[in-house]
Amino acid sequence: MLLSVDNLHAHYGKSHILHGVSFTMAEADIVALLGRNGSGRSTTLKAMMGWLEPTAGSVRLKDKELAGRSAHAVARQGLGYVPEERLVFPNLTVEENLHMGMLSGVDGAPRWSVDDMYAYFPRLRERRNQKAGTMSGGEQQMLTICRSLLGNPLVLLVDEPTEGLAPKIVDVVTDVVRDIHRRGVGVLLVEQKMSMALKVAQRVLVMGHGAIQFDGSPQDIQARGDIRREWLEVA
DSSP states (O other), X not given: OOEEEEEEEXXXXXXXXXXXXXXXXXXXXXXXXXXXXXXXXXXXXXXXXXXXXXXXXXXXXXXXXXXXXXXXXXXXXXXEEEOTTOOOOTTSBHHHHHHHTOOOOOTTOOOOOXXXXXXXXXXXXXXXXXXXXXXXXXXXXXXXXXXXXXXXXXXXXXXXXXXXXXXXXXXXXXXXXXXXXXXTOEEEEEOSOHXXXXXXXXXXXXXXXXXXXXXXOHHHHHHOHHHHHHHTOOO
C-alpha cells in the first residue's frame, strides 16, 4: 500500500472539521475525493501535508508516519501538494518559481526536470522570464502543478486544479494528470467537476460531514443516485 490515512481528525480552533477520515491508495492510483463545499476535502489535504496539524490519526506513506510533521518534512518524504490557492511566488519569474520546487526526491519516485514541465505547458517556456504574479490564473495553475512535480513526489495531492479555468486549459490539465499517473505518481484529486474526476480516476471517495461516506469505482458512483443526491448534488 502506497498511502494510508487512518482515523484522521483535525480542528480549526474549537471547530471539529475532520471526524476520523480513513482511506488507502495503492501504487500510482488516481483517487478522486468528491464532496460539497465544506465537507472537509481541502482540510484533509492540508492535514495530510502538514499545513494543518491533525489532532488525532495517522498518515503513512510507504510505512513512514507523516502526521504531525512539518510541511517541508512531509514534502521531503515524497508527498507533493498543489493548493487550491496556487500560491506562486509573485515577484519571482516562472523559472525561478520552478527551481524553488526542486527536491532530490525519495527512492522509487519518478524524476522530473524543468524541460519536462515546459513540454507539458509550452506557455510556461514562453514566459520563463516573466514574473509569476503578472500571469493569468490558468498560467499560475500550470506553474503550481509543475513546481510541485519538481519535488519528485510519490503521491501528488491536487486541490481543485480546474477551478476557474477555460475549457481548453481544463483539457490540458486533465491530460497532464493522466500522464503523471502513467509515469508512476499517485494522485489524490479534489475536484468540483465530477465529469472531469470520473474521466481520470480509478477510485472515488465521497466526503460528507468530515468523513468518508462512500468508496468505490467511477461506475459505482454513477450507479448510486442515492449517494449523489445525499452527498454531492445541490438542490
